[in-house]
Amino acid sequence: RAQPRRWQLTGRINLASRRFGPPADSVVARVADPELIAVIRAFEQLEAAWEAGARTIYCEFENPKRYRTAVARFRELQARDSALPAKTNSSIWVAPPRIFKPGEDWVLRQVRSCEADGYLVRNYDHLEFFAGDRKRGDFSLNVANPWTAEYFLHSCGLERVTASYDLNIGQLEALLQAAPASWFEITIHQNMPMFHMEHCIFCAFLTSGRDYRDCGRPCDTRQVALRDRVGAELPVKADAGCRNTVFNNRAQTGAEYVAHLLGLGARSFRVEFVNEPAVEVRRTLDRYDRLLRGEISGADLWRELKLINQLGVTRGQMGAPPSAPGRKA
Structure with missing residues (x-):
């Protein structure tokens, strides 16, 4: 059996000095004002998210056949509120299943047939299938450093990527300082999968x-x-x-870190829901919208979320201290 060629070092490369910029064709959306992205997992949450002011909605449903209904309803809401400045540039995106197996192309065709504005890419097969469509990277791509982010944006045509859920606030800060903050979406509220x-x-x-x-x-x-x-x-x-x-049954929130993330240039923030009723979706999005507009502080929202959520909330991984090398976190 032939042995592969050994790796050859071509010289010393100082990765720490590398500076990253936007892709040459600049598919990265430039958002001046903070953008609140609602991630919903039930059709009943769609209208609640729209009424709460979310102009970008990501859908992840059990049955991709329901994406057509969701997109059709979203178009109706767009037409109804087209005169409202807050609803300009609104869009709906849908997510294919996280895992792809050979022979499941029919699922991806079903997802694309809904004619959403764009698609959440969650693995490498999605990159190939949705190559000609608008697409953004979901958390499962596990983007934790600027080199990975640059690869997905330059080579794969993603508009943005979601920062890895493994990062604590210090590591997230380093990521936003090493690469353009407009490359990243940051999840600030979710029930951790x-x-x-x-x-x-x-x-x-x-x-x-x-x-x-x-x-x-x-x-x-x-x-x-x-x-x-x-x-x-x-x-x-x-x-x-x-x-x-x-x-997880308890939501985790990064509300206390939002002001700092805004200062680092972050503008795209995700708020995710699982089984929450419409009234809770509206209330939660309203609070985070006020947070992004500077009307309430992260500490105020933290305390309020602990009261309105029956199970309370947690800071989760974002508030975790860095683990020492060689030791389990």
Whole structure:
């Protein structure tokens, strides 16, 4: 068996001195004012997000067939409120399933058929399939350094990428200082996705079927949660491939860091929802919109979120101290 060629060093390269700029064709959107992006996982949350003032909405539904309905409703809302300055440049984006397997091209074709304004890219197969479409990188691309971000924007045509969920505030600050802040979206409110699995809880516990062919797709109409050893109920969401994502039951917020992130040039902030009712979607987005406009402080919003969320909130990874090399965090 032939041995591969050994790596050859071509000289000393000082990566620390590297300066990054926007791509030559500049597909990066330049947003002067802070942009609040609502990530919804239920059709009922769509109108609530629109009414709360979100001009950019990302949809991640269990059944991609519902994307057509969501896009059609969004177009109706756009036409109704077209005269409002706050609704100019509004857009709706949809997310294909996080995992792609050979033979699942039909799912991606179904996603594209909704004719959304753009698509969330979540793996390398999505980069190829949506090569000719507007696209942005989701958190699963795990962008944690400026070289990765530059590659996705320069070589793959992404407009922006989501900063990795593994970064704490110090590491996120370093990322925004090393590359143009307009490259990144930062998630400031979410129920952290804890793990993604092949096993379908909906099929296993709510039906006598074995897979999508005979389960009746209870995931389209039912909500499911897993109860852990301390009694916490962790919400579960399915996707078109019958894979499940388990979310933390407590929302984590980066509200206290928003002012600092704005000072570093960040302008695109994501607020994510799982099973929240419409009234909570409106209320949460309203509070974060006021935060971005400087009407309330991050500390005020932190305290309010602890009161209005039954389970409270956490600072999550963003507030975590850096781990020492060689030690587990």
